[in-house]
Amino acid sequence: MSRTAHIRGSRLATAGIAATTAALLATALSPAAHAEGRPTRATAIQHAATALVDHAAALGLTSAEQAAVRDVIVDKDGTQHVRYDRTYHRLPVLGGDFVVHLTPAGAYRGANRASRGTVSLPSTTPQVSAPKAAGLAVNALRAANLGDRLQQVKAKPQLIVDALHGALRLAWRTNAVGLDSLGNPVARTVLTDARTGAQIDAWDSIETATGDGKSLYSGTVGLETTQSGSTYQLKDPTRGNTYTGDAANKTDLCFLGICFQRAPATLFTDADNHWGTGTTADRSSAAVDAQYGTNETWDYYRYVHGRNGIAGDGKGSYNRVHYGSNYNNAFWDDSCFCMTYGDGDGTTFGPLVALDVAGHEMTHGVTSKTAALTYSGESGGLNEATSDILGTLVEWYANNSSDPGDYLIGEKIVRSGFGKTALRYMDQPSKDGSSADYWSSSVGNLDVHYSSGVANHFAYLLAEGSGPKTINGVSYNSPTYNGSTVTGIGRDKLGQIWYRALTVYMTSSTNYAGARTATLNAAKDLYGAGSTEYNAVAAAWSAVNVN
Template sequence: MSRIRQHIRGTRRLATAGVAVTTATLLATALSPAAHADNRPTRATAMENAASALVAHATSLGLTSAEDTKVRDVIVDKDGTQHIRYDRTYRHLPVLGGDFVVHLKPNGSFRSADRATRKRVSLPSVTPKVSAPKAAGLAVHALRAANFGEKLKHVKAKPELVVDALHGAPKLAWRTNAVGLDSLGNPVARTVLTDARTGAQIDAWDSIETATGDGQSLYSGTVPLETTQSGSSYQLKDPTRGNTYTGDAENKTDLCFFGICFFRAPATLFTDADNHWGTGSNADRSSAAVDAQYGTDETWDYYKNVQNRNGIANDGKGSYNRVHYGNNYNNAFWDDSCFCMTYGDGDGTTFGPLVALDVAGHEMTHGVTSKTAALTYSGESGGLNEATSDILGTMVEWYANSPSDPGDYLIGEQIVRPGFGKTALRYMDQPSKDGNSADYWSSSVGNLDVHYSSGVANHFAYLLAEGSGPKTINGVSYNSPTYDGSKVTGIGRDKVGKIWYRALTVYMTSSTNYAGARTATLNAAKDLYGTGTEYNAVAAAWNAVNVH
C-alpha cells in the first residue's frame, strides 16, 4: 500500500532526546484559529500541542536525534481530548512498528501514549549486507511458492530498506513487494520482509487484502441511488458523498508495479438514460454496479452518521468502484494506491459477483484501517486487521437494514455458491464452523492465515454484542460457546461498533496483538461508557475467547 500523504505534514526531527525540535510550518497563525466554534482545539492546534509533548517526553517515547516523526492522523474528542498518531523513521528509513499515538488532555498537556513497540531503535549501520537484487529474488521465490508454483507472468519485485522493530530486536531489513499475474491474468502480490544482514525471511504476507435514482441490485433488491445528471443522461456518481462513483473494468486487470502502472484496468463510468439502473440480473452489467454503489453509500453513511468519520480518509473525499474486474475473478479488494474498491465477478461455481453489502463494508474498512492504526497484515495484528473489516463491515450491513439482505453475523453469505461447500465465508458466533478459523486465542493463533486468526476477535465481537448460547436473530440460528464455559451477556451491536472503532482509531497501533486489543477496547469502553456494565462486558467477552 502507498504511504499515507497529508495536506498538512507534521514532520519533527529531534535534535536531542528531549531538547530542541526543528519543526515544519503547520499553518500560518492568521489562518489557524485556536479552537473550533465549540471551543475544541483545531487539528493544527492539536499538532502543535503534540509537537511540544514530543520534546518533553522524547525519552519515554524512545525518540532520539536519529529519528524523524510524521503525523498520520488526528482525532479531537468532543471534550477537547486530543489523539495524534505518528509514523517514525530512523536515519530516513521507515520503522516498521515505530508508530505511536500521543494522547493529550483538553488543555493540550500530555496524558499518555500508545506505542507499537517499546524497543529502542539503535543500529550500528544502515548499510545492508544483502543486496537489493538478492532481496528481490528471494521475494519472487516466496511469491511463486505462495501460489503453489503456478507459472506467473510479468513478475516484478521492488525492495525498500526499512528498520524492522516488529519482530524482536530492531534490525535492518528489506521490505519487498513482489507482484505478478496468474494464469488467468488476475493479480497476485506478496510482501516479504528479509533480514538485510543474513537474507533470512522474517515474515511474509499477501499484499491484496481479501475477503475473499434507484437501481435493481443483485443482492439488496431495489435501492435508492444519488446520481449526477449530465445532459440528457445520468452518471452513477454521487455528489452527496464525496463524488463516489462506479465504473466498468471491462474484464481487464491492472499491470502495476510499485505505484507505477503500465496499464490500469479502466473504471468507465456507468451512465443511464432514465436514472433507473440495472435489472437485478447478471445479464445487465449495471446490476453489479448498483450493488457496488449501494455498498459505498451505506459504508459512507455508517461511518459518517455512527462514527462521525467523513469518508474513508476522514477528509470528505469519495472513493470509486470498479466492477467486472478480471476473468472469473474470485476476489474483491481495496487498493490504497487508487483509493478504490475492485470487484470480481466470481467463477459462478464457488462465488457469484463479489459486490455484496458486507463485502463492500469489509473491503472499504481496510481503507479506514490503513488511514488509522495500519495494523500489519501478518501474525496477530493481521488477524485483527481482517477482524476489523469483518466486524465493522457487519455493522454496515446491520446499519443498512435492507429487507433483501438483513443484518446477520455471517460474512459473505450472499456471494457463496453450492460449490463452495459452506453457507458463508466466515461465522462470527462460532468461527471454527468454517473448518479453519480459531474460536479462541492460543499461542499459535498468529501462525494462522490472517483470515482464520481473525476468528478470535470476530467471536469476541459477537459475544459482546449478542451474548453466549443459542438464539435466533433475523431468522438465523446462532449458538456461541465460550472457552471457559462462562455465560456472557451482550451489550448490543451499536455499542460494539463504537467501542471497536474508537479502539482502532485512538489506541491500536501497527503491532497491536490480541492482548493489546483487549487493552485498547477496554480503554475505548472506559472513554465511551465509564467503568460499569460495558467495561465489564468487554473484559468478560475477551475472557470467553481466552484473551487475558
C-alpha cells in the same frame, strides 16, 4: 506539503511545525473540529509537537528520527489523540508508529507505542543487495502460488528498519507482484534481513475478504448521481464524488504505488437515471450494488462514528466492477484509494458486489489510515476481524429488507461448489472448518482470515451474548472457552468500543492481548471503569481465552 515534524536533538524544528500547521489548516480541518469550543486538528498537532519535544526520551525519539502525522482524533470533550509514523535516518520504521494522548488543554497524558525501546542501528548500509532481496521475494511469491504459472512478475525492495519482529534490524520490505494464469493479480510482501538474507516475515499484499458479501440482491435502492448534459453519471456529489466504473475484465500490475498496468474504471452512465436490471445480463447491475455499498459504508462511518470518508478528509473513493476473469475476490487498494470487485466463477462464488463486501473492504482503508495493523500474525487477524466486525455493522446499519443484518460472512454469494453456507461464522468461527474460536499461542500462525475468528467471536459475544438464540431468522449458538455465560450489550456499543479502540489505542503491532487492553480502555473512556459495558468487554475476551 509534508505533514512531518522533525526531531533535532531536544528541540523540534519550527519549520516542520509551520509546514504541518499550514497543511492541516488548508486541507484537514472538518466543520466538527470547531464545535463546542473544541481544539482543532491543527491545534492538536501543535500540542502533540510540543509533547514530542518534552517527552522525546519516553517515546524513544532521538535526533536521528522523524515523526510524521498519520491521523488525528479530537474527542467531544477536547481530549486529543495524534498518531505518528516514524523514520530513522529517513528509513521507515516498521513497528515505529505511536499515538500521543493529550488532555483537552493540550497537556501530555500518555502514549501507545507499537514497539518499545530506542531505534538505533550501527549501520544503515545493507549487506544484502536490493536485486538479491527482489529475487528472494519473487521466489516467495512463486512458492505461495505453487502450481500456478505466474506472468509479468516484478519486485521492488524498500530499505526499512524492522522494530516489529523482536531484535531491531535493517531489512528489505519487498512487494512482489504478478499475474496468475487467468490474468488476475497476485502480490506478496516479503520482509528480508538486510544483513543475512533470511526471511523475517511474509504476507499477502492485497487485503482481501475472498467472497465476502452477496450477489445482486440489494433490491431497489436510492442513488445520488450527477447529471452531465443529457445523461447521468454514477457519481455521488454528496459523498465526496464517489463513483463506480467498469474495469472491462482487465487487471492491474502495480506495486509500491507504481503501476505498470492499470485496469480501467470507465464511469457508468445512463440516459434516464434508472440503473441496472437486477441481473448479471446488464453490466450496470453490479455497479448499482457497488455504489450502494459505498454509500452505506460512507453513511455508517459519518453518522455513527463522525468520520468524514474513509481517510477522514471528505475524499470519496471509487469502485471498479467486472475486474479480471472469473475473479473470486474483491479488494481495497490504498494506491488508487479504490474498491475492486470480481465477478466470481459462478461455481464457488457469484459476483462479489455486495453490501458487506463494501463494508469489509473499505474498512481496510480505515484501518490503513488509523492503526495500520500489520497484515500478518495476530495483528493481521485483528486487521481482518476489524473489517468483518465493522463491515457486518454496516449491513445492520443499512437495514435493507432484501439483506437483513446477520453475523454470517458471505452467506449470499457462496455457491454449491463452495460446500458451506457462508465464508465465516461470527458466533462460532470454527464452523467454517478453519477459523479459531479461541486464542492459543498458535493462533498467529494461521492465515489472517482464520486467526480473525478469535476477535469475531469476541465481537459476537459482546453484542449478543452466549448460548442459543435466533436473530432475524438466523439461528446462532455461541459457546465460551471457560463455560461462562456472557450477556451482550448490543451492536451499537460494540461498534463504538471497537472503533475507538482501533482509532485511538491500537497500533501496527497490536496483538490479541493488546486488543483486550485497547477495547477496555475504549470502554472506560465511553462508559466508565467498572461499568456494565467495561465488565462485558472483559468477560467477552475471557470467554475467547484472551486474559
